[in-house]
Amino acid sequence: MNKVQILREEKNLTQSELAEKSGLSLRTIQRIEAGNIPKGFTLKSLAKALETEPEILFQNENQNSEISRAKIINISSLSFLLLPFGNIIIPAILTYRTKNKQTKALGVCRT
Structure with a gap:
């Protein structure tokens, strides 16, 4: 509906x-x-x-889920408090596993 x-x-x-x-x-x-x-x-x-x-x-529901996914990736960087190098490993895994190219681009750090 x-x-x-x-x-x-x-x-x-x-x-x-x-x-x-x-x-x-x-x-x-x-x-x-x-x-x-x-x-x-x-x-x-x-x-x-x-x-x-x-x-x-017609709010884009997919856009809202993409933003939520990006927020989870960003918040996961706080995992270093419990796991050494967790702030690098967990966001990297979440970014790698996402299927959306825009969300993936948000999580990739370019130097």
């Missing part, structure tokens, strides 16, 4: 009612709730109809 569907149901609107209120087609609403990400006019119309900001409708 995505944010659009949650907000629509909170306002007790059907997909047809949301389509009419936003000026979009029913098929467009169905596509958005199925996972398509709207842009431009469609996003603004939808946000206005749901009485919210466009940024709130």
